[in-house]
Amino acid sequence: MPGALLEVEDLRIHFPTQDGLVKSVDGVSFSLERGRTLGIVGESGSGKSVTSLGIMGLHQGTQARITGHIRLGGEELVGALPARIRELRGDKMAMIFQDPLSSLHPYFTVGNQIIEAHRVHHPEATKQQARQRAVDMLGRVGIPEPAVRVDDYPHQFSGGMRQRVMIAMALVNDPELLIADEPTTALDVTVQAQILDLISDLQAEFGSAVIMITHDLGVVAELSDDILVMYAGRVAEYGSAADIFARPGHPYTWGLLASMPRMDRERLTRLVPIPGTPPSLIRVPPGCPFHPRCRYGHLNGGRSETEVPELRDTEDPGHRVACHLTAAERTRQWALLAAGEVPEDVREMVPRGGVEA
């Protein structure tokens, strides 16, 4: 996709450890245009955070081995000079993190932390200008009385307000790319929607591209243009949000969808959990990494245990799925699941009627 702001191609991030090579990210590709939002979805350990830290160049100084390509505005970041990545970091690309309390330094006022973020990339700005900028940003992210609160310390803010501060700090230099790593996970449910709204409003205002990392499909449904579903460091499914919600192609995506409570469904629809736990990234299962947890593996004659499925196009343009099942079989199985058919193993787990009680 020419002209994309961010292009990631065959990205691999491996960590050598005493127990073996941890393949946290193993061949991930995607691209993101200005003003658009990509949701990266997956369970813990699927490699979504490692991917985003890799884009930010935050694996520097660790043992990480990074190969592949990350291009921001056409500039290659893999193998770039650390000094150059530092220049881009916080300026062209910024990041907000999961837990705003531990992510803000407890010893400095929020104003000082924002001023610091601004001045490191704008050394020409005076202290007064930077401070004014910090106050403006705090106001824009919805902090009441920003001119007063700018001198407060992080512990004097509530969780939601802290995340607003983080957002103000990330956006202070007008970044082209904003990466939000589970920005609402540590917050109260009532605050989550506010923060998501804020991010999408600011995105419209600043025109940044956003990568929203989450394990919550509800969050990406609300905000994302595109969705990347990751499993065990690989891409399971990639496509537009509309396509993925209408015609999800990967059993793992089905699992994520079916295990999510839905307000628009009938009450008695059973939640369907994904059996098992995510695999160890040192010993990724051979073949399709999802096969030990897949309910449909038996439908393709053992291929999923030996052969790694490639990411292939579906009938939707740009919608790609890494699954051995045939397109027809996938359509049939998803239709059953979407109609409320409960897989056998789940039926055995809870006797019928258990849900009503």
Added chain:
Amino acid sequence: MITFIIRRLIGTVFLLIVVSMITFAIFFLLPRLAGQNTYQLATQYVGRNPTREAVLQVEQQLGLADPLYLQYGRFLRGIVVGAHYNSGTGSTYCPPPCFGYSFRSQQPVWPQMVSDLPVTLSLAIGASVLWLVGGVSIGVISALRRGSFFDRFSMGVALAGVSLPIFFTGLISLELFSYKWPIFPNVTYVSFTTNPLLWARNLVLPWIVLAFLYAALYARLTRAGMLETMSEDYIRTARAKGLPERTVIVKHGLRSALTPIVTIFGMDLGLLLGGAIITEVTFSLHGLGLFTVMAIQNQDLPEILGVTMLAAFFIVIANLVVDIFYAVLDPRVRY
């Protein structure tokens, strides 16, 4: 912040009063609880082989037979405004802070301590600067280059430093650098005002020996603290802002890692000001430490009492300074 300091000051005054009560109790109450009568108690304030008359006179002079609250009142008053002693021939005035008269020298205790204090002060402050700078920088470098040759080497030396007692390292250093190769011959205390150069030169060995012990400890503490701090989320945030690594380490990392170090440093320094006993004895420096040892050897109770109060005072003040400094460092403590 101001209210915090005022609150801590009031607390400190209160603490000092408690300290004086406890010290008083150790010297005047505990012996009686242990079954001594006032005559036996008085015996200890007369020195060795006293006559019966002398003991009775002291018992009377110190008012040991009076109720305890009167005695404590007198004790406190002596410290604050001084005291008059009737010594048969006439009244002697002991100016404040009065801890009584030494048996040994027949002089008030306080001026003797004051004359020994500069030695301990010079020793403790010089050494503490050395170990703080040395220990912290070695700790930081070790943490940042974890597992490197520097890290393993310096932590090995640090282990030796923590394990080797001062009377060992001190004597070895004296043997080597004062006798065998007389780089620092004739280690005696020369006051700073007399000759600053000689003052420093003669203190180099004690400084290094004392600092070695503490630097080792501080290097290990700093290393552990830095390793922990550098894995904090806010360090990742600082990096994500694009700050230069030096700023990340010094401003964001070291500042947090130093907070516990400051606490321990205050305590250690406070403790040393009350007398660096082993170092002073090893190098025959006439500071408060040596004063204490001699007071104990001579069973000179007024001297022991005085040095106990002074040491406790230093620790209480060190605590106060640490608390205030802590509040300056960490805004969460201020409220």
